Amino acid sequence: MSYSPEHKARTRARIIEAARVLFNRHGFESISIEMIMAEADLTRGGFYNHFRSKEELFAVAVESFLTGRGATWRAEAGVDSGNITPHTAGAMIAGYLSPEHLADLDGQCPMIALPSDVSRRSPDVQLAYQTLLTAMVDLFETSLENSAEDARRQALVLAALCVGGMVLARTLPDSALAEDVRCAAHDAAQEIAGAGG
Amino acid sequence: MSYSPEHKARTRARIIEAARVLFNRHGFESISIEMIMAEADLTRGGFYNHFRSKEELFAVAVESFLTGRGATWRAEAGVDSGNITPHTAGAMIAGYLSPEHLADLDGQCPMIALPSDVSRRSPDVQLAYQTLLTAMVDLFETSLENSAEDARRQALVLAALCVGGMVLARTLPDSALAEDVRCAAHDAAQEIAGAGG
């Protein structure tokens, strides 16, 4: 035997984390495999011991948000032991549409950082993106189930507001306008989540 | 004298139109100057007679939506001779969040096709994007002014819903889910636009 399987798994995780951060900040095409491997303290050649292609890594990196920062958020919002209340949606909205999230270029949700990159890549990459959206929508839907007439539709609207508000705020160079958009989206989302059906 | 100034202006317009379509479909980085010039029936070298860089063309191409398809939309929605009514917002929402717009990869609004491309480029490019958003928000705001308490905030929410709903619908590989998102965003936006304050 050579190295332990755990050794390889740790290296793989390091590559994924480096890729997640670099892709989040600079997009898919601006980041090279060499940059990712260097960020993980490795050299170019070893990449293909862990992934079949750059695009496969992209899909894995996008989805890794769910088990990383995403899991932390969900825990903080109170998604533990299946105990989801109307308050959960409010907490998630407050975190997602927060100034901190807007400023966090490394840690932000890939749905905000990478929509047009993802829309032009393989179905596998798009499926990873869809997994993130589905997790968010399911959380909203469960949270609203007991108070809203049409919880699923409301959940979809909340997701569109969260992603749309943040995508616009991220892209506008006038930071006052960006803040206006973020605040307006936040307040409207809280109103929908609070008002129920 | 060599060619007429009109000749050069027409060539420039052809390059911009070719760039708008190709960028819309494939993004900034996947499209080369050679591809754009070929689409405009020209060769690579002449590009720099018209633009200082690929990025300058990108900004111009993004903004060109406003005087092209965007102007048609605004006219159809009834933004002529300053005659903007509450109905105008509804018509704009119906067109923006329509299945036809979702399917129109060439003609779609660059706010949907290119958000993450734009967010990583120069301030000039971001300003072009902001011009599109501002036009949309202003139209919504004017349309709501007489019926809504806080017309500007409502207008920002509508813009976030329009862009967010379409960005998600464009990126999701499950087309049934994409349709659900589009419909939910459309109905919610119409409700906000119709309900007023």
Added chain:
DNA sequence: TGTACATCAGTGAACGCGCGTTCACTGATGTAC
């Protein structure tokens, strides 16, 4: 406990390719006479 060995994660050079930009040149055009 100590040594020989097989494995395979990681290395770094190489392959083939395309890119944005520059530049010397060409040739269609409008003007001057």
Added chain:
DNA sequence: TGTACATCAGTGAACGCGCGTTCACTGATGTAC
């Protein structure tokens, strides 16, 4: 009307560079004895 000329939009080769992927090799590791 016809011709010589200056202009500059458009051409296509070249420059310097970086990319994704492949591959022969290395050397740290865990195991067998």
